[in-house]
Amino acid sequence: MMRYALILIAVFVGIVWYPVESAWLDFCFNNFDLGIYAQAIQLLSIGDLNPWLSTRDLNLFNDHFDPILFLFSPFRIIAPAALVAIRVEMAGLCIAALAPIWLAYRKSVSWSVGIAACAMLLFSPLTLDAAFYPAHPGTWSLAPLSWMLAFLYLGWDLPALAMFALALACKEEYPLVGLLLSAALWKLQRARSALGFFIVSVVWAVGVFVVRPYLIGPAALYTDAVAQGAGLQLLITYDGARQVLIRIGCLVLPFLFVTFNQQSLSKEFAAKRADFVPALVPVVCLVALVSVRIAGGYWGNHRAAPLVAPAVFCFVYLLGKRSLSISRLVAFFVLTLALAFPALELGSRVWRGKAFKKHCPVDPERLTALQESMDYIRENDDGPALVQGNLVPSMVDVLGVSQVGATKERGFSYLLIEKESQRNTWPLSEEQFSALETWWRTNEEKRIVRDDKYVLLMETIN
Numbered sequence: 001m002m003r004y005a006l007i008l009i010a011v012f013v014g015i016v017w018y019p020v021e022s023a024w025l026d027f028c029f030n031n032f033d034l035g036i037y038a039q040a041i042q043l044l045s046i047g048d049l050n051p052w053l054s055t056r057d058l059n060l061f062n063d064h065f066d067p068i069l070f071l072f073s074p075f076r077i078i079a080p081a082a083l084v085a086i087r088v089e090m091a092g093l094c095i096a097a098l099a100p101i102w103l104a105y106r107k108s109v110s111w112s113v114g115i116a117a118c119a120m121l122l123f124s125p126l127t128l129d130a131a132f133y134p135a136h137p138g139t140w141s142l143a144p145l146s147w148m149l150a151f152l153y154l155g156w157d158l159p160a161l162a163m164f165a166l167a168l169a170c171k172e173e174y175p176l177v178g179l180l181l182s183a184a185l186w187k188l189q190r191a192r193s194a195l196g197f198f199i200v201s202v203v204w205a206v207g208v209f210v211v212r213p214y215l216i217g218p219a220a221l222y223t224d225a226v227a228q229g230a231g232l233q234l235l236i237t238y239d240g241a242r243q244v245l246i247r248i249g250c251l252v253l254p255f256l257f258v259t260f261n262q263q264s265l266s267k268e269f270a271a272k273r274a275d276f277v278p279a280l281v282p283v284v285c286l287v288a289l290v291s292v293r294i295a296g297g298y299w300g301n302h303r304a305a306p307l308v309a310p311a312v313f314c315f316v317y318l319l320g321k322r323s324l325s326i327s328r329l330v331a332f333f334v335l336t337l338a339l340a341f342p343a344l345e346l347g348s349r350v351w352r353g354k355a356f357k358k359h360c361p362v363d364p365e366r367l368t369a370l371q372e373s374m375d376y377i378r379e380n381d382d383g384p385a386l387v388q389g390n391l392v393p394s395m396v397d398v399l400g401v402s403q404v405g406a407t408k409e410r411g412f413s414y415l416l417i418e419k420e421s422q423r424n425t426w427p428l429s430e431e432q433f434s435a436l437e438t439w440w441r442t443n444e445e446k447r448i449v450r451d452d453k454y455v456l457l458m459e460t461i462n
């Protein structure tokens with residue numbers, strides 16, 4: 001059965017990991033979030049513990065607090081920072097998917113449950129939504145969350161606590177997870193583990209929400225959204241509530257379909273309810289993460305991806321060593337494939353010779369023009385560059401690089417944008433983008449370096 005798990009991971013590599021790397025080479029990803037975390041990996045060091053992110057117009061840890069970046073920033077010496085972020089994300093998702101497979105290998109759960117859980121961790125629409133919008137430590141946290149729940153399933157409290165510490169290093173929201181887990185573990189008479197999760201959660205929360213603002217200033221962009229109830233405001237609108245319901249439906253529907261009307265499971269639950277109490281662990285973890293999303297709003301991309309881990313392990317804990325019939329397993333995979341189809345179609349484009357997105361056609365002349373323009377900026381290095389959003393992730397090694405429409409800074413030495421009508425203008429409208437281009441063209445202090453079919457490169461006259 002191990003070969004089926006390897007097949008799932010191979011499919012993920014072929015239809016998700018490789019296409020994302022290919023899309024990065026074709027300049028498909030806008031600054032958010034790949035450019036932000038690529039620049040963080042590029043600049044973070046012992047000598048600069050809270051670098052200024054020109055891609056975001058703030059210091060790194062005055063937004064989110066994700067010290068997991070320290071672990072991976074040294075890899076920038078062997079690969080471009082954006083590629084490091086992508087590979088960490090993809091490897092993390094594969095590692096997350098191995099947790100239920102490991103449980104099956106140990107015969108702690110059935111192979112059918114392990115394979116189904118592995119598939120959902122890799123191919124849930126929430127996972128794929130995040131994977132195709134790289135990269136963010138929130139998505140990376142799927143790996144430690146999955147292994148934390150796997151270790152807790154076995155009663156391995158110390159390794160579980162270590163995984164929780166790694167999850168905390170990915171997102172500042174997770175102390176709530178730890179506090180609710182400590183309550184659940186106390187209920188399960190696992191007092192030592194409960195105390196560990198409680199202490200770590202409290203210490204981390206004080207450090208992040210009290211000590212950090214005192215030392216480096218507030219993280220207003222994030223905390224203000226929570227304080228203003230942005231998530232609750234989203235839920236009271238039709239479109240917002242519909243979006244949330246769709247996300248939750250995509251999350252649980254495949255497993256509900258597998259377990260629905262299983263007489264053996266329902267009979268066991270009625271007769272031996274105590275055997276199902278340990279499932280309280282992933283349930284409270286899921287409740288905590290859903291609560292965070294309700295408070296903070298935003299259910300797309302990396303934000304909702306962590307929900308996949310506790311949702312999957314709810315069913316791992318419930319089903320355990322029970323085997324799924326072949327017919328139910330086939331039906332599960334068909335439903336999972338149907339839900340994942342839009343994302344998988346996107347990933348298949350590289351194999352079909354189609355552009356990942358319309359603004360990044362695979363045109364060798366376009367790619368050459370962009371690369372030569374970037375090299376010109378690097379070689380001259382006369383000051384900060386204002387560039388189109390999808391070019392930012394590849395230029396984070398240029399000091400002061402910023403995105404058109406996403407910065408309040410002025411006084412740029414360079415402007416680099418694409419010329420095609422399908423160019424990526426976000427977050428500006430096409431009209432606003434064109435107005436900025438006109439301003440540069442008509443400014444007497446600017447001169448054109450390159451102006452061809454693909455690229456406009458301008459610089460400030462010294």
